[in-house]
Amino acid sequence: MNTIGVLALQGAVREHIRSIEATGARAVEIKRKEQLAEIDGLILPGGESTTMRRLIDSYDFFDAIREFGRQGKPVFGTCAGLILMAQEIEGQEKAHLGLMNMKVARNAFGRQVASFEADLPVMHVGDNFNAVFIRAPYILEAGPEVEVLASYQERIVAAKQGQYLCTAFHPELTDDNRFIEYFAQMVEQSKMKARTVV
Numbered sequence: 001m002n003t004i005g006v007l008a009l010q011g012a013v014r015e016h017i018r019s020i021e022a023t024g025a026r027a028v029e030i031k032r033k034e035q036l037a038e039i040d041g042l043i044l045p046g047g048e049s050t051t052m053r054r055l056i057d058s059y060d061f062f063d064a065i066r067e068f069g070r071q072g073k074p075v076f077g078t079c080a081g082l083i084l085m086a087q088e089i090e091g092q093e094k095a096h097l098g099l100m101n102m103k104v105a106r107n108a109f110g111r112q113v114a115s116f117e118a119d120l121p122v123m124h125v126g127d128n129f130n131a132v133f134i135r136a137p138y139i140l141e142a143g144p145e146v147e148v149l150a151s152y153q154e155r156i157v158a159a160k161q162g163q164y165l166c167t168a169f170h171p172e173l174t175d176d177n178r179f180i181e182y183f184a185q186m187v188e189q190s191k192m193k194a195r196t197v198v
């Protein structure tokens with residue numbers, strides 16, 4: 001059985017746990033970096049990226065998460081998690097984990113439309129995915145190795161780069177489990193690959 005962890009320092013953790021369990025995988029709240037050794041994939045949840053970064057540093061997660069990804073293990077960032085994964089953040093001198101070759105803008109849909117829903121076609125996932133946006137970022141620029149999975153009003157809102165996956169919206173807030181199932185498949189494939197290498 002595959003085990004997927006959710007970084008549980010801040011943000012929408014419980015909803016992700018529920019959606020992971022709906023795929024049949026085991027779900028674990030990750031509160032200490034040592035727990036990363038027990039999981040096959042990691043979710044960085046929505047919340048507040050600056051606060052989450054502060055907690056990542058105080059709990060010494062920074063290098064541990066980067067190393068987790070470098071081993072080829074899948075990491076999925078939603079909303080604030082997407083911001084954490086970007087190599088560049090508009091208007092900020094420094095990025096956070098820098099796992100994906102992309103530049104992102106925070107709170108990018110403006111105040112009036114801070115939260116909204118849209119039904120989007122998502123590559124590999126399917127049509128009419130109910131995307132819930134909450135003070136969402138979007139991807140301003142993506143490098144050639146980044147595959148765009150979904151856009152909304154010509155802004156990129158979901159992407160994949162190898163073992164890294166991210167969404168500006170919150171798939172864990174809907175009952176539609178197709179997105180998390182896609183991530184669970186990435187986790188399964190990376191485990192199979194690791195087995196054949198050994």
Ligand SMILES: NC(=O)CC[C@H](N)C(=O)O
Pocket residue numbers: 045046047048049050078079080081083106107134135136137
């Ligand atoms: N729902 C969310 O995760 C919002 C992200 C938040 N606006 C940030 O900049 O971190």
